[in-house]
Amino acid sequence: MxxxxxxxxxxxxxxxxxxxxxxxxxxxxxxxxxxxxxxxxxxxxxxxxxxxxxxxxxxxxxxxxxxxxxxxxxxxxxxxxxxxxxxxxxxxxxxxxxxxxxxxxxxxxxxxxxxxxxxxxxxxxxxxxxxxxxxxxxxxxxxxxxxxxxxxxxxxxxxxxxxxxxxxxxxxxxxLWFNLGQSDLIMPFVAAAIYFIQFRVTQIGMEPNQKKQMAIMGLISPVMIGLVSFNAPAALPLYWAVGGLFLIAQQLLSKKLYMPASSANIRVNASN
Incomplete structure (x- = not known):
């Protein structure tokens, strides 16, 4: 099994x-x-x-x-x-x-x-x-x-x-400052930064060993989104940025609702 x-x-x-x-x-x-x-x-x-x-x-x-x-x-x-x-x-x-x-x-x-x-x-x-x-x-x-x-x-x-x-x-x-149908130099960085923050939020409450195992994988999504966004219409990194912000709020809510006390203690100890 x-x-x-x-x-x-x-x-x-x-x-x-x-x-x-x-x-x-x-x-x-x-x-x-x-x-x-x-x-x-x-x-x-x-x-x-x-x-x-x-x-x-x-x-x-x-x-x-x-x-x-x-x-x-x-x-x-x-x-x-x-x-x-x-x-x-x-x-x-x-x-x-x-x-x-x-x-x-x-x-x-x-x-x-x-x-x-x-x-x-x-x-x-x-x-x-x-x-x-x-x-x-x-x-x-x-x-x-x-x-x-x-x-x-x-x-x-x-x-x-x-x-x-x-x-x-x-x-x-x-x-805002960009054409939705053309690539933009700022939005890729915005989208990538948001998804990096989103990755860090997912790590809250994880054990140190789990954080190390996910360190490389967690960088793949922001980097890929940033690279793709440089050659994509700015409408796409706008979509990714908004979705990423929502995911951050959703993950914080899920951790507040469901994260067990043991994981919360791990988070506190890791921050000390």
């Missing part, structure tokens, strides 16, 4: 990548950034990208033709709609950490008991004892992984992203 759990946890994002390929296989216009023809659009383009494009244009008309404010408003609406799923995922994650902390000493005892024993009989007994340990603590490692919220939000966020890229009206408008 432990090996199954490890395998699924390690390769769950491969499943999400397969899902991405399936969803995007019929949306050549969206992925190329070209305008979408409603008559020939594939399933994803028609029901996700075009829908969000129409929403962006509709909200912009209500806001006096401001596509910058429209992107901000629609981004917040989408994130608010997904927020219950994300908070539920956070809650499950904290519950899993609590149970794993309780199980860990007994798990290590089982592993020490069968250390160096590679025969089939010993491996079978170790899996049986591990399974019994999970049942004793009512712990389901597969159910606690929490891929469903990611699967649900993925097509929504991707559809919104491509709607911003392919809505021609956006490229014809300016917002």
């Amino acid at each position: 432990q090996s199954v759990f490890t395998f699924i946890k390690k390769y769950r994002f491969i499943g999400l990548a397969v899902l991405a390929v399936v969803l995007l296989s019929g949306c050549q216009a969206a992925t190329s950034g070209e305008p979408i023809d409603p008559e020939t659009a594939g399933f994803f383009d028609k029901y996700f990208v075009l829908t969000f494009s129409n929403i962006i244009k509709g909200v912009a008309s209500v806001l006096g033709g401001s596509y910058g404010f429209s992107i901000i408003v629609v981004t917040l609406i989408v994130r608010l709609a997904l927020m219950p799923l994300m908070l539920k995922q956070s809650k499950n994650s904290y519950q899993m950490r609590d149970k794993m902390a309780v199980i860990k000493p007994e798990m290590e005892s089982i592993q020490a008991k069968y250390k160096g024993k590679k025969d089939a009989e010993s491996q079978k007994k170790m899996q049986q004892e591990t399974m019994a340990l999970y049942q004793k603590h009512n712990f389901n490692p597969i159910a606690s992984i929490g891929c469903l919220p990611l699967i649900i939000q993925f097509p929504i966020l991707i559809g919104f992203y491509y709607a911003i890229r392919t809505t021609q009206e956006i490229a014809e408008h300016s917002f």
Whole structure:
């Protein structure tokens, strides 16, 4: 059972990548950034990208033709709609950490008991004892992984992203100091900085070893967003910046609601 759990946890994002390929296989216009023809659009383009494009244009008309404010408003609406799923995922994650902390000493005892024993009989007994340990603590490692919220939000966020890229009206408008349809030198730094802060917020309450393990991975997202934004229309880093700020607030809320006292003590000790 432990090996199954490890395998699924390690390769769950491969499943999400397969899902991405399936969803995007019929949306050549969206992925190329070209305008979408409603008559020939594939399933994803028609029901996700075009829908969000129409929403962006509709909200912009209500806001006096401001596509910058429209992107901000629609981004917040989408994130608010997904927020219950994300908070539920956070809650499950904290519950899993609590149970794993309780199980860990007994798990290590089982592993020490069968250390160096590679025969089939010993491996079978170790899996049986591990399974019994999970049942004793009512712990389901597969159910606690929490891929469903990611699967649900993925097509929504991707559809919104491509709607911003392919809505021609956006490229014809300016917002604040930049043109939404042209690259900007400041917005990439803004978006990257926000996502770096968001990464640091996710580290609150983590054990020092976990922070070290995530140090490199945590820099990938801000760096990639910054690099892509330099060659992308400024509407995209605007979208990323607003989404990143919302994620920071959402993560702080989830930690306040669900972070166990033990993790809070780790945070306090780390700051001293």
